[in-house]
Amino acid sequence: MLGLAATGPLRIMPASPLVWINGLHMTDQRPIAVLGGGSFGTAVANLLAENGHQVRLWMRDPEQAEAIRVNRENPRYLKGIKILPAVEAVTDLQATLEACDLCFVALPSSALRSVLVPHAERLSGKLLVSLTKGIEAHTFKLMSEILEEIAPQARIGVLSGPNLAREIAEHALTATVVASEDEALCQQVQEALHGRTFRVYASADRFGVELGGALKNVYAIIAGMAVALGMGENTKSMLITRALAEMTRFAVNQGANPMTFLGLAGVGDLIVTCSSPKSRNYQVGFALGQGLSLEDAVTRLGEVAEGVNTLKVLKAKAHEAGVYMPLVAGLHAILFEGRTLEQVIALLMRGEPKTDVDFISTSGFN
Ligand SMILES: NC(=O)c1ccc[n+]([C@@H]2O[C@H](COP(=O)([O-])OP(=O)(O)OC[C@H]3O[C@@H](n4cnc5c(N)ncnc54)[C@H](O)[C@@H]3O)[C@@H](O)[C@H]2O)c1
Ligand SMILES: O=P(O)(O)OC[C@H](O)CO
Structure with a gap:
C-alpha cells in the first residue's frame, strides 16, 4: 500500500518510484x-x-x-x-x-x-x-x-x-x-x-478539444481523395481552410468555444490528418479517390478510420441542427447517396458565394 506524508495539489513525479498525490508523499507507484x-x-x-x-x-x-x-x-x-x-x-x-x-x-x-x-x-x-x-x-x-x-x-x-x-x-x-x-x-x-x-x-475546454479530434477525421478522407485525384495545392489549401470553417461553425452551434479550434486539437490536428499519408482516414480517402469502394478501402486499411462513422452521424446531426456543412454533405452524398464525385464537385463550386470566416462574423458584411 501507499504511504502518506503531506497535503497539496495532485502530482506524480515521473521517472521516480516516489509519488505525490494531493501532496501526500507515497512510497510506491501504482x-x-x-x-x-x-x-x-x-x-x-x-x-x-x-x-x-x-x-x-x-x-x-x-x-x-x-x-x-x-x-x-x-x-x-x-x-x-x-x-x-x-x-x-x-x-x-x-x-x-x-x-x-x-x-x-x-x-x-x-x-x-x-x-x-x-x-x-x-x-x-x-x-x-x-x-x-x-x-x-x-x-x-x-x-x-x-x-x-x-x-x-x-x-x-x-x-x-x-x-x-x-x-x-x-x-x-x-x-x-x-x-x-x-x-x-x-x-x-x-x-x-x-x-x-x-x-x-x-x-x-474538454468539449471543444474532443470535438475537434472527432470532426477532423471526416475532412481527412476528403483530403486523401483530393490527392489521389491529382488536385493542386490551391485545392488542398481551400479544403483544409473551409474544413476548419465548417467544423468551427458546427462546434459553435453545439456550444463549443471557437477559439479552441485555433489550437493544436483543432487546426493542428486538421493539418496533420489532412496532409499525411500516415493518417488512416486520409488513406481511406486516397483509396476512394483511386476508385475503390468504401468497403474495399476500409478492408484494405485493416485499422480504425473513425471518420467513416463520424461522417454518418455528423451529416444527420448537422441536418437536424440546421448547420451548413457542404463538405460533409458532399462526402456523404458520394459515399452513401450514390452521387458521383464530379456531381458533388460541380455542386460545391457552383454553390452561392459566401463570406469568409463567417462562423465568427468578422467579415464586415451582414
Ligand atoms: N493511431 C493514431 O495515430 C491515433 C492517434 C490519436 C488518436 N487515435 C485514436 O485512438 C483510437 C484507437 O485507434 P488506434 O489507432 O489505436 O487503432 P488501431 O486500428 O491501431 O487498433 C485498434 C485496437 O482496438 C482493438 N479493438 C477493436 N475492437 C475492440 C473491442 N471490442 N474490444 C477491445 N479492443 C478492441 C483492436 O484489437 C486493436 O488493438 C481511435 O479512436 C483513434 O482515432 C489514434
Ligand atoms: O490515422 P488517423 O487518421 O486516425 O489519425 C491519427 C490521429 O488522429 C492524428 O492526430
Missing part, C-alpha cells in the same frame, strides 16, 4: 493503464514507460499480448517499434483496473462503451482519459461523455492533438492537449506524459 492495444495505445504506453512508469497495456487478444511479451513488438499495429520492458501486455481488464488509478482509454469509439460498461463499478474514483477520436452512433456522444455516463464518480479528461501514433513512437517532436475541467487531472497527465519528445499542453 502502474498506469492503457486500454486498447492498437497503434495509439501502444505508442502512449511506450511514452509513459520512457518517463519511468510501470504500464499495463490491456488488449482483448491473448495472442497479441503473448506476441508482445515474447517479441517486445506489436507487429500488427506498430511494426518495428521496440516496446519497453516497463510495458506489460495484459488481457485481464478487471485486474488492470484494480491495479491502476490513471487509465488512458485508446479503444475504437465503436467498442469503448461495450468494453467498459461491465466494469462500471471499478471505474469509480479513477482518472479516465480518453484518447479516442470518435462519436457514438445513435447518441451522438463524445467518448468522454460516455465515460462520464458509465462512471459518474470518475474524474474525466481527454487527450487530443496532431498525434500520428507512428511518429510519436519514432520520437518525432510532438505536442498534444490534455483537456478537462479538472485542473489537477490535467497536471497529472502532463507530468505522466511530458517528455523529451512529447509536450503536453493543458486546456479547460
Whole structure:
C-alpha cells in the first residue's frame, strides 16, 4: 500500500518510484493503464514507460499480448517499434483496473462503451482519459461523455492533438492537449506524459478539444481523395481552410468555444490528418479517390478510420441542427447517396458565394 506524508495539489513525479498525490508523499507507484492495444495505445504506453512508469497495456487478444511479451513488438499495429520492458501486455481488464488509478482509454469509439460498461463499478474514483477520436452512433456522444455516463464518480479528461501514433513512437517532436475541467487531472497527465519528445499542453475546454479530434477525421478522407485525384495545392489549401470553417461553425452551434479550434486539437490536428499519408482516414480517402469502394478501402486499411462513422452521424446531426456543412454533405452524398464525385464537385463550386470566416462574423458584411 501507499504511504502518506503531506497535503497539496495532485502530482506524480515521473521517472521516480516516489509519488505525490494531493501532496501526500507515497512510497510506491501504482502502474498506469492503457486500454486498447492498437497503434495509439501502444505508442502512449511506450511514452509513459520512457518517463519511468510501470504500464499495463490491456488488449482483448491473448495472442497479441503473448506476441508482445515474447517479441517486445506489436507487429500488427506498430511494426518495428521496440516496446519497453516497463510495458506489460495484459488481457485481464478487471485486474488492470484494480491495479491502476490513471487509465488512458485508446479503444475504437465503436467498442469503448461495450468494453467498459461491465466494469462500471471499478471505474469509480479513477482518472479516465480518453484518447479516442470518435462519436457514438445513435447518441451522438463524445467518448468522454460516455465515460462520464458509465462512471459518474470518475474524474474525466481527454487527450487530443496532431498525434500520428507512428511518429510519436519514432520520437518525432510532438505536442498534444490534455483537456478537462479538472485542473489537477490535467497536471497529472502532463507530468505522466511530458517528455523529451512529447509536450503536453493543458486546456479547460474538454468539449471543444474532443470535438475537434472527432470532426477532423471526416475532412481527412476528403483530403486523401483530393490527392489521389491529382488536385493542386490551391485545392488542398481551400479544403483544409473551409474544413476548419465548417467544423468551427458546427462546434459553435453545439456550444463549443471557437477559439479552441485555433489550437493544436483543432487546426493542428486538421493539418496533420489532412496532409499525411500516415493518417488512416486520409488513406481511406486516397483509396476512394483511386476508385475503390468504401468497403474495399476500409478492408484494405485493416485499422480504425473513425471518420467513416463520424461522417454518418455528423451529416444527420448537422441536418437536424440546421448547420451548413457542404463538405460533409458532399462526402456523404458520394459515399452513401450514390452521387458521383464530379456531381458533388460541380455542386460545391457552383454553390452561392459566401463570406469568409463567417462562423465568427468578422467579415464586415451582414
Ligand atoms: N493511431 C493514431 O495515430 C491515433 C492517434 C490519436 C488518436 N487515435 C485514436 O485512438 C483510437 C484507437 O485507434 P488506434 O489507432 O489505436 O487503432 P488501431 O486500428 O491501431 O487498433 C485498434 C485496437 O482496438 C482493438 N479493438 C477493436 N475492437 C475492440 C473491442 N471490442 N474490444 C477491445 N479492443 C478492441 C483492436 O484489437 C486493436 O488493438 C481511435 O479512436 C483513434 O482515432 C489514434
Ligand atoms: O490515422 P488517423 O487518421 O486516425 O489519425 C491519427 C490521429 O488522429 C492524428 O492526430
